[in-house]
Amino acid sequence: MTPSDITLLVMAGGMGSRFGGDKQLVDVGPNGEAFLDYAIRDALAAGIGRIVVVARTDLDALFREHLERQHGPGLPLTIVHQDTHGPDRRKPWGTGHAVLSGASACPGPVVVLNADDHYGPTGVRRTVEALLAGGGSRGVILAFGLGRTLSSAASVSRGICRVAEGILVELVETHGIRREDGRIIADDPSGQLPDDVPVSMNLWGLPEAAIARLAGQWAAFHAVHSDDPSAEFLLPEALDQQRADGLLRIDVVGTDEPWIGVTSREDLEAARASLAGI
Numbered sequence: 001m002t003p004s005d006i007t008l009l010v011m012a013g014g015m016g017s018r019f020g021g022d023k024q025l026v027d028v029g030p031n032g033e034a035f036l037d038y039a040i041r042d043a044l045a046a047g048i049g050r051i052v053v054v055a056r057t058d059l060d061a062l063f064r065e066h067l068e069r070q071h072g073p074g075l076p077l078t079i080v081h082q083d084t085h086g087p088d089r090r091k092p093w094g095t096g097h098a099v100l101s102g103a104s105a106c107p108g109p110v111v112v113l114n115a116d117d118h119y120g121p122t123g124v125r126r127t128v129e130a131l132l133a134g135g136g137s138r139g140v141i142l143a144f145g146l147g148r149t150l151s152s153a154a155s156v157s158r159g160i161c162r163v164a165e166g167i168l169v170e171l172v173e174t175h176g177i178r179r180e181d182g183r184i185i186a187d188d189p190s191g192q193l194p195d196d197v198p199v200s201m202n203l204w205g206l207p208e209a210a211i212a213r214l215a216g217q218w219a220a221f222h223a224v225h226s227d228d229p230s231a232e233f234l235l236p237e238a239l240d241q242q243r244a245d246g247l248l249r250i251d252v253v254g255t256d257e258p259w260i261g262v263t264s265r266e267d268l269e270a271a272r273a274s275l276a277g278i
Helices: 035-045 057-071 095-105 123-133 208-225 235-244 265-275
Strands: 007-011 050-055 077-081 110-114 139-145 156-164 167-180 183-187 190-193 198-206 250-254
Touching: 007 035, 007 095, 035 050, 035 057, 035 110, 035 123, 050 057, 050 095, 057 077, 077 095, 095 208, 095 235, 110 123, 123 139, 123 198, 123 250, 139 156, 167 235, 198 208, 198 235, 208 235
Parallel strands: 007 050, 007 110, 050 077, 139 250
Antiparallel strands: 110 198, 139 198, 156 167, 156 198, 167 183, 167 250, 183 190
16 A cells, blocks of 8 residues: 555535634635645645545535645545535534545545644644554544643534553543633533643544445434434544444554644634744
8 A cells, every 4th residue: 555545535514613604715824725725735745646625515616716726727636515415404414424425535545634624744644654554454543732732712622532552542522621720621521631631633544444334333323313403423433433343443643743723713813823834
């Protein structure tokens, strides 16, 4: 397996409700770049062979115009629409459903990431290298220290990782995380968290088999939650279930680089200042 066998899948189908609108293409770079442009450039530099963007039908023309302007007409790009993957619902069905929406365009292993995060200059490359080291049969997660992923303007949700000998042994989705009086506290599960506890920011390297298993997990999820307008089929929870069932080993790759993202509009100026020198 070589890097060219790997697909970059960018999850860009969300509604941006906390941001107050679509943030997938908001300009954060000095030349009009959106977050996903940095990810695409990093992926191409790492040798990745295909780019798949999971977007929404109503944003298709905007994405195509933006990506051609930033990367030229030769980008090995496929755009798929999460909202047409079904079943129809105004609120997207979540990150696991987003990946499943793009699965047919992703032969082989996949690097998955959010369209509205920047994972450091080496984040994608480190994930590709770890995926190759595992022969394409093991999963990979890039983990940041929690304290470097907080918003100054709002509480956040993060996947708290418990790691043993470089392997993920538990991932707990934790909500309402913020810094108060010098401490990091969370609402659900409630408690204080260490500044350096590793967290997932949804940058994954996944073998083809893990992507294929999402279809069965989605079917089971939808059978239970089909009438719930807010239920989300989340990628971290689905992958952690595969891990718990003994179907997927997930290697944890740490990084000391800063995460840059926008939870709310108040985070925009700080993100732009951080990206100005990259």
